[in-house]
Amino acid sequence: MEKVIVFISQRNDIKKTFIFLKKFKKNNINFIALTNEAKNELEKNKIHFKSIEDYVSQRIFIVTNKIAKDLTNEWANIKLNGLKLNDILTYENISLWEMSKWEILTYLLNVVKNIEIIKTIIKNENPNKIIIPGKNNLIEKSIIAVSNSEKIPILSLNPIQKLFFSSITLKQILINQFYQIRAIERKYSFQIKNIFSKSQDVEQRNNILFFVSTRNQIFAMVPVIRELEKNKKNKITVIKFGGIITNFQVNKVLKKNKIPFKTFEGYMTNDASKRAKNAIDDLMQKWMKLKKNPKFLKNFKYNDIYLWNLVEDLFQSLFETREFLPQIIKFIELTKCVIKKEKPNIVIATNIIGSFGKTVVSVANLKNIPSVYIQHFTTSTHPGYEAINPFRAFIPGEYDKRVYIKLGTDPKKLIVTGQPKYDLIPPIVKNFKIEKFCRKLNLDPKKGIFVLTTQPLPKEENLQLINAVLDTIKKLPDKQLVIKLHPREVNKFFYNNLVSQYKAKNVFVVKDVDTFELLNSCELMMTISSITALEAMILNKPVIILDLWSKPEMYPFIESGSALGVNKSEELLPSIKKILEDDKLKKELEKKRKAFISDYDYRIDGKSSKRIRKLIEEIIDGKIK
Numbered sequence: 001m002e003k004v005i006v007f008i009s010q011r012n013d014i015k016k017t018f019i020f021l022k023k024f025k026k027n028n029i030n031f032i033a034l035t036n037e038a039k040n041e042l043e044k045n046k047i048h049f050k051s052i053e054d055y056v057s058q059r060i061f062i063v064t065n066k067i068a069k070d071l072t073n074e075w076a077n078i079k080l081n082g083l084k085l086n087d088i089l090t091y092e093n094i095s096l097w098e099m100s101k102w103e104i105l106t107y108l109l110n111v112v113k114n115i116e117i118i119k120t121i122i123k124n125e126n127p128n129k130i131i132i133p134g135k136n137n138l139i140e141k142s143i144i145a146v147s148n149s150e151k152i153p154i155l156s157l158n159p160i161q162k163l164f165f166s167s168i169t170l171k172q173i174l175i176n177q178f179y180q181i182r183a184i185e186r187k188y189s190f191q192i193k194n195i196f197s198k199s200q201d202v203e204q205r206n207n208i209l210f211f212v213s214t215r216n217q218i219f220a221m222v223p224v225i226r227e228l229e230k231n232k233k234n235k236i237t238v239i240k241f242g243g244i245i246t247n248f249q250v251n252k253v254l255k256k257n258k259i260p261f262k263t264f265e266g267y268m269t270n271d272a273s274k275r276a277k278n279a280i281d282d283l284m285q286k287w288m289k290l291k292k293n294p295k296f297l298k299n300f301k302y303n304d305i306y307l308w309n310l311v312e313d314l315f316q317s318l319f320e321t322r323e324f325l326p327q328i329i330k331f332i333e334l335t336k337c338v339i340k341k342e343k344p345n346i347v348i349a350t351n352i353i354g355s356f357g358k359t360v361v362s363v364a365n366l367k368n369i370p371s372v373y374i375q376h377f378t379t380s381t382h383p384g385y386e387a388i389n390p391f392r393a394f395i396p397g398e399y400d401k402r403v404y405i406k407l408g409t410d411p412k413k414l415i416v417t418g419q420p421k422y423d424l425i426p427p428i429v430k431n432f433k434i435e436k437f438c439r440k441l442n443l444d445p446k447k448g449i450f451v452l453t454t455q456p457l458p459k460e461e462n463l464q465l466i467n468a469v470l471d472t473i474k475k476l477p478d479k480q481l482v483i484k485l486h487p488r489e490v491n492k493f494f495y496n497n498l499v500s501q502y503k504a505k506n507v508f509v510v511k512d513v514d515t516f517e518l519l520n521s522c523e524l525m526m527t528i529s530s531i532t533a534l535e536a537m538i539l540n541k542p543v544i545i546l547d548l549w550s551k552p553e554m555y556p557f558i559e560s561g562s563a564l565g566v567n568k569s570e571e572l573l574p575s576i577k578k579i580l581e582d583d584k585l586k587k588e589l590e591k592k593r594k595a596f597i598s599d600y601d602y603r604i605d606g607k608s609s610k611r612i613r614k615l616i617e618e619i620i621d622g623k624i625k
Contacts, residue, residue, distance in 0.1 A: 039051055107314045130153070145305050376419070401414045526543070537597055542564070544579065
């Protein structure tokens with residue numbers, strides 16, 4: 001009897017499957033659910049099945065990280081007509097591949113993870129045939145790629161799938177139009193802001209340029225800017241990548257703190273724009289040749305599994321949408337324009353992981369202008385981190401220093417200063433009034449407050465997480481739960497809808513609220529793998545890390561003993577009771593929290609910004625070489 005695996009993705013797949021499976025009556029049929037929707041529908045129809053989670057192990061995530069990083073580096077060295085891909089994708093002596101490495105790696109992590117999961121399923125189940133829904137998405141392309149390499153016949157419930165590529169094309173058109181609108185918007189924003197951001201000239205000023213692109217970066221830099229403003233010799237210019245509409249939160253933080261700013265794209269000159277256009281046209285011509293070259297396409301494989309069908313969308317996005325390689329070319333030209341106009345003594349970037357900050361630092365280095373990286377977060381176990389090359393990097397703690405040295409960074413470039421945004425914590429704690437804060441969120445100050453900070457997870461994982469927490473909080477009516485959304489999450493309705501389904505009157509969903517005040521108000525904080533856990537620890541709050549998917553920790557909260565880990569939904573309630581009631585555990589966690597904070601964030605003394613100001617001025621004065 002032949003064994004057939006049927007992958008189910010959506011509710012409608014079930015009906016199609018039953019019609020399709022009539023010809024396989026004598027076969028051993030095994031269903032595997034790809035989504036929660038599929039799981040619910042299979043359970044409803046009382047069909048025995050397994051889910052993707054049954055095959056996922058921590059080993060897969062560890063292997064995935066290494067393989068994806070290796071592939072990203074190997075593919076940069078693919079040779080074509082004697083030239084490496086990395087050399088082909090170079091502009092003004094700056095590698096476009098290197099500038100977009102984080103984005104490339106992030107995509108490849110999904111590709112490799114899917115392949116490793118499908119390989120595990122096939123190894124465990126040893127099927128003779130495989131049936132897929134025919135959605136033509138990344139997971140199905142992975143199933144097809146692995147099945148082909150294993151020579152297993154594969155059938156589709158919906159073999160005619162022509163709309164996929166036209167939808168991608170439409171998506172690209174919409175993205176391009178979006179970026180054209182944003183460019184106009186930025187230029188208009190720049191012209192308006194220039195009226196309000198002109199400052200009086202002072203002779204021999206220290207011209208300090210800050211490049212920022214997110215709300216969190218600006219929030220972290222406010223204490224540094226305020227400290228630098230105390231020296232009248234310092235002239236501070238904030239260059240913001242983003243416009244009024246697209247980065248409303250960014251503008252809001254800048255305006256709230258009365259920090260004048262200029263928009264990045266407003267610096268573009270006609271000559272620079274022509275150079276960028278010519279370079280982008282040249283890039284497109286290279287891409288047209290590359291994607292038609294069979295020798296080039298055959299290089300994209302892993303363990304005899306050909307990957308081009310899985311990564312074609314990545315390369316199409318890299319070359320054809322304005323948010324990737326074409327945008328990096330503009331970044332290079334714009335940074336040159338900014339430097340020419342502003343004539344800075346020092347350039348400060350607040351993120352050199354992504355392409356924007358990385359490009360700014362690369363151009364400043366080429367122009368022999370001291371570049372400083374002020375890290376506004378803590379490094380994680382994400383495989384995208386690599387050696388950094390600013391003139392100096394101001395980092396939060398010894399942990400980050402060890403990470404960057406291990407990656408190959410010159411130790412003399414790394415200076416531990418503490419985290420400037422945490423300079424705001426001591427005054428917040430000193431002036432905090434629980435009653436006043438609770439009134440803002442309609443909370444009862446007499447009831448205990450739990451906080452859950454979210455992450456922009458895949459929908460399936462998010463559902464599992466929120467359901468687990470809501471199931472638990474229902475059993476604790478004398479407690480209140482505040483779900484604090486991640487800044488990148490925009491779908492508040494998703495969470496409110498789940499709360500309504502549970503009829504949970506003691507659960508509140510918030511987004512725009514001061515995180516430090518919120519964490520200071522709580523008696524317990526829960527999260528998946530967020531730096532807000534560290535912030536809760538700084539405020540001496542017990543932390544539970546929810547690890548329901550056997551993923552390696554992004555930050556070693558559980559490993560260090562500074563937080564309690566929960567691996568299963570049913571473990572959450574007893575863990576909450578234990579962390580609140582077990583005095584021995586509470587003392588042990590507090591001791592480990594203090595050690596963790598010391599390693600990760602040096603000193604929470606309110607003086608990180610002062611240390612950074614002193615270092616910036618010493619670099620400008622030539623005292624640090």
